[in-house]
Amino acid sequence: ADVAHGGQIFSANCAACHMGGGNVVNAERTLKQDALTAYLANYSEGHEAAIAYQVTNGKNAMPAFGGKLSEGDIADVAAYVEDMSSKGWA
């Protein structure tokens, strides 16, 4: 996956709600590693796959991107989120 391209996808599609790895809609559901571990389904079984699943399908107030972004773009943005969360979004 192309992490740099994932960063561009993130800026265009995710940052409105997840600027800096936060969450302006539901403050607990951030993209930080502790929140992903606590709230993201199946995160422990595969980090990027779990992120890609939620991006594809959405959840509650988060829209689904499966009809909007290609599988490749979703894999890239998942790799970007994983890379940034592993660095604490610093």
Ligand code: HEM
């Ligand atoms: C949750 C990624 C776009 C709103 C999440 C989670 C991930 C994620 C990984 C799980 C975090 C957790 O449970 O702690 C992304 C990515 C996006 C994107 C990569 C772009 C492709 C958006 C947008 C919105 C949004 C545009 C607002 C309109 C939310 C909300 C949750 C969430 C409300 C919590 C869902 C719940 O558990 O009830 N997002 N997101 N996301 N996201 Fe997004």
